Amino acid sequence: MIDSYDLQQLHADMRAWRQHIHQHPETAYEEVETARFVAEKLKEFGLAVHRGLGKTGVVATLSSGDSPRKIALRADMDALFIEEKNTFSYKSEHHGKMHACGHDGHTAMLLGAAKLLAEKPNFNGTVVFIFQPAEEGRAGARQMIEDGLFEQFPVEQVFGMHNFPDIPVGHFAVRPGPMMASFDCFEIRVKGRATHAAMPHLGADAVVAAAQIVNALQTIVSRTIDPADSAVVSITQIHAGNAWNAIPEEAVIRGTFRCFKSSVQQIIGEKIRQIVEGVCTGLGVAAEIAFNPENPGYPVAFNSEAETAVAVKVAIAVAGAEGVNLQPTPCMGSEDFAFMLQQKPGCYIWIGNGASHNSCLLHNPHYDFNDQILPIGVAYWIRLVESVLRDEIVF
Structure with missing residues (x-):
């Protein structure tokens, strides 16, 4: 089990990674430097790394014990074509591009989980870490699947997470069935x-x-x-x-x-x-x-019952029962993680990014990912892996 000391030690590193990615945003299928940064970190942590699925995608694997079971955790890496209006030191250096949806934070959290799981592999099976390009309207998930993602990495379940403004810090929201709309x-x-x-x-x-x-x-x-x-x-x-x-x-x-x-x-x-x-x-x-003349349409992001039940259990373990909204209103926004959920049972959960004051809304030029939630997201990922891959959960 990863303790709070481990998470706090890692927090500063994750903040630095996240702000570096934020400062150097790359849009769909152009995440060359972001992918390089991610791949180098994963190799430092001792994971086996594969590159090139979905053009700029990165996939890493970590195995422990002798179980053949495999699960996948996914984060998105791409930025948006938005001119950033923030003034902090790590604001975007790329004109007309910014991380206005928190994919920089998603990437940092999954890197953090990979690092701690590699250091203390308290699970039995294989974890596949998917760092996906081109979520923002260009269907990077579908491209990775078409390139053979689940043939090369035949996982049983797939899990995703996205930050959400106006959900309190330390809280989660999740439900079975539709979570995000088709597009x-x-x-x-x-x-x-x-x-x-x-x-x-x-x-x-x-x-x-x-x-x-x-x-x-x-x-x-x-x-x-x-x-x-x-x-x-x-x-x-x-x-x-x-x-x-x-x-x-x-x-x-x-x-x-x-x-x-x-x-x-x-x-x-x-x-x-x-x-x-x-x-x-x-x-x-x-x-x-x-x-869909320029961009592919997206299907409904639909959470399967069994995997959502596991996600709920894990979220409650991290945030407490009062910190998990089990009846969130599905969002009319879309998410190409839906393509992965069409292929594999899984669950997509929202993690609170805190108040949206000062226009800190998704796809807003004043948005910024809340670094306070980095260790909370990592705690969720690690508990999820340990729950599913320690024979505690039978599907």
């Missing part, structure tokens, strides 16, 4: 016939058609989806024309939809297509629809 985006190109604004009868107005499409799309959730199922359809961009006195030939609509059931995900996609085709037919224009 899909769409682009609709409405194609009409351009004409002078004073002579609209000679053209086919793509702008008017786009406006009606936008309004009609808002009826999908309210009039198509079962009220017991949560879903959202949001229009985020409309682009059309560049002159005051000309009706343009084309209007472009972009947006996203999210939900907690794959069946609802399918219904929304079909309904978008039906609405667009109906409006365009009625107004004499045409349309092209593309789903």
Whole structure:
């Protein structure tokens, strides 16, 4: 068992690692230096290290005893295309990029767990540490899987953790079933016939058609989806024309939809297509629809029952029963750990990052990971490994 002294000794190292990664953010599939830093640390700790899955992914293994059982722990490494507005000494040195979601902290916590487990391997089996690239909209988890992640490292379960502002420091939140929503985006190109604004009868107005499409799309959730199922359809961009006195030939609509059931995900996609085709037919224009044209869609992040029960037990051991929210509201944000949960049973848990004052919100230019929670996250990872791989848990 890892004691509090071990964690406190490591805390300063983890803080330094985390702030170094924060200062040098790298975005999807460009995490070259981050991956190098992670791999070097893991080798220092004595782990076997594999690189290259998912282009810049790092996977390390640590075995103890004679059990064939294997579990995986995952952290994400990538940053976002956001210009940092913090002023502390370790703020981003890369223009237009920052760790605005805490992946720097996730990486540091998993490194810390690897170090302590290597020093005191109080478990029987193999732990696979997955440091994943490209979580932010580029499906690095799916890429690692397609590159053979679970063929090369055939684990039984997979576990993930993400910080969450406005959950108190030292607390966790977790539930079985949907934890994070699916994610899909769409682009609709409405194609009409351009004409002078004073002579609209000679053209086919793509702008008017786009406006009606936008309004009609808002009826999908309210009039198509079962009220017991949560879903959202949001229009985020409309682009059309560049002159005051000309009706343009084309209007472009972009947006996203999210939900907690794959069946609802399918219904929304079909309904978008039906609405667009109906409006365009009625107004004499045409349309092209593309789903996920630049980034892959994400499935629902769905926690399995047995693995969530283990995560709950471990979280309570770390934070106490009062420090674990067992009924959090699922988040409409998305998470590509969902691809791993499609392949293996597992659990995705939230760890409290503390109050979000001063705009310390995820994907905000003022965000910063709370270094106070580094040892708490490590304690969770270590207790999880020791619980699952000491024959205490039978699946």
